[in-house]
Amino acid sequence: MERITESVDCALCHMPASRWALRQASDGYMYDCPACGGRYSIGKTAFKRATSDGVPPDLLQAMRQVIVRGDIPRVAVIGGIWEWPPQMMGRQDADGDL
Numbered sequence: 001m002e003r004i005t006e007s008v009d010c011a012l013c014h015m016p017a018s019r020w021a022l023r024q025a026s027d028g029y030m031y032d033c034p035a036c037g038g039r040y041s042i043g044k045t046a047f048k049r050a051t052s053d054g055v056p057p058d059l060l061q062a063m064r065q066v067i068v069r070g071d072i073p074r075v076a077v078i079g080g081i082w083e084w085p086p087q088m089m090g091r092q093d094a095d096g097d098l
C-alpha cells in the first residue's frame with residue numbers, strides 16, 4: 001500500500017520529522033522523529049492538544065523511553081488527560097503499515 005509521507009515538525013518535540021496518516025482518518029498520524037528516536041502514533045485529539053498547549057516535558061521523556069526500548073507508543077488524550085501508560089502500536093523494527 002502506498003504511504004504518503006510529509007515532512008513536518010514533530011508533534012512532541014518540534015524537531016524535523018516525517019508523518020503519514022493512519023489508515024482510518026480518525027486514527028490520526030504516525031510520526032517518525034529522529035530526535036525522539038523512532039516512530040510513534042498520535043491520535044487526533046492528542047495532536048490538537050500538543051499543537052495548542054504543547055506536551056508535558058515528562059510525557060515527552062517517557063514516550064522517548066518507550067521508543068528507545070523498541071515499542072511504538074500511542075500518544076492519546078482520553079477524557080481530557082494524557083493517557084499513561086500508552087497503548088503499544090507495535091514494534092519499531094516491524095515494517096508494518098500501522
Ligand SMILES: [Zn+2]
Pocket residue numbers: 010011012013014015017033034035036
Ligand atoms: Zn520528536
